[in-house]
């Protein structure tokens with residue numbers, strides 16, 4: 001093994017020439033790693049080992065359903081070993097980063113396990129991402145390959161793939177699922193399995209997950225086999241997954257929630273079945289619940305509300321036991337509707353790709369299930385709730401949530417400066433969430449301190465959008481803030497100060513952002529051109545004043 005680099009701890013930028021040695025990301029300090037191993041949280045397995053164990057125990061059972069395709073555990077495993085060999089033949093090796101942008105199709109799992117077996121590092125992009133995001137992920141991780149599907153929801157990814165391959169020098173290979181044009185067809189990877197590649201270390205970096213972020217550039221989250229598997233196993237236990245469980249992936253499969261809370265990986269660990277929904281509309285979802293006898297699924301709040309709004313249905317939903325809701329705050333009024341209207345148990349999930357995940361438990365009383373966002377997975381999850389001056393707040397009072405634990409990262413990937421701010425010296429992650437804690441240790445999300453918009457579970461970093469707006473010649477300054485929205489929880493409003501006498505038109509700015517390759521969900525819903533921004537006493541842009549101004553203006557309009 002190539003020590004250091006594979007562990008993701010030290011990147012071998014030659015020292016000696018006076019340059020600083022660069023670290024990919026801060027790993028868990030040895031003292032903590034030892035403690036987590038001794039406590040049995042980290043078991044020394046890799047995600048590939050996890051699949052192997054399930055193949056041994058449940059080989060003939062169905063692991064994945066995608067339309068008419070039904071793969072058993074043995075078949076998924078065999079296929080992923082073949083794809084691993086196909087990738088190896090293309091020169092993809094251990095430690096290589098591979099940007100993966102696939103919709104909810106079975107190839108996603110085939111590829112992810114192939115990469116895990118090779119010890120190559122998937123970078124999980126979302127289908128909604130465009131050149132601005134994908135180009136950045138490829139460059140920032142020095143990815144050697146990009147794997148994408150030709151088409152999804154009416155969008156043809158060819159041009160995006162061409163643009164990425166033309167502008168990212170380190171990228172050697174673009175692999176396309178479906179009609180591949182000039183790219184490597186995914187089917188070419190499907191060769192007989194080769195010799196078993198040397199297994200990655202459990203403490204190695206397993207993949208890079210995306211952060212919602214609050215900064216100008218998206219941050220990448222380095223998760224190891226050891227830490228992620230712990231959260232997967234515990235999530236499967238808390239959610240009582242068994243080989244009989246049938247989990248419907250309605251959210252984008254690469255997101256942390258449907259991947260590991262307990263998500264598809266929790267199901268693979270437990271020997272159950274993962275069913276992929278190509279879109280999350282009630283029509284598609286209800287049909288799949290009936291046809292596949294789905295027992296559990298996960299939604300963001302607006303999706304859960306859309307499903308409730310589509311009731312009653314002629315579809316038989318009686319197999320469904322649990323609806324998980326998370327990713328954004330699910331209001332108590334909405335939460336109370338789930339059991340009576342859908343006839344299933346609600347589970348609230350408050351998680352983050354950086355680590356910490358909270359669940360309400362199945363045996364919790366109704367007021368906890370509807371009124372809180374759950375409690376941490378592990379007794380080893382350390383929670384601090386602090387006021388602005390860094391003091392612990394009394395029970396029940398809101399404060400900044402900080403956390404540290406056996407599956408929470410100690411720093412982002414290749415972001416040393418940002419890590420200084422986002423983590424305390426003793427390794428706590430500053431989540432940017434404002435929460436309060438009940439006497440029983442349940443967390444209630446009260447708000448947010450980070451400059452982020454949570455648009456129905458989709459996270460938008462204000463600064464990232466502002467930077468794109470500032471690139472427009474008629475924009476002197478920009479501030480992007482959330483505005484309340486009945487359905488999405490929040491939408492985005494961009495305030496802009498014009499650079500000269502010509503006021504930029506909102507539609508023109510939106511088109512400009514789209515043309516710059518910004519994902520559509522990040523394009524502001526509203527654009528307001530103003531002469532100046534309010535300022536706080538310390539001279540920062542008065543974001544809360546802007547939020548108030550736009551909310552009041554919209555309310556006036558509604559009346």
Ligand code: OOB
Pocket residue numbers: 210211212256257261325326327328329330348349350351352353354357373431433445448454457459
């Ligand atoms: C999940 O992960 P991310 O990384 O997309 O976003 C994390 C952020 C949290 O810091 C919080 O601001 C917000 O999303 N959030 C919630 C929430 N769940 C997440 N805010 C209020 N109520 C909730 N239930 O979103 C994620 C990852 C794993 C499981 C579930 C969600």
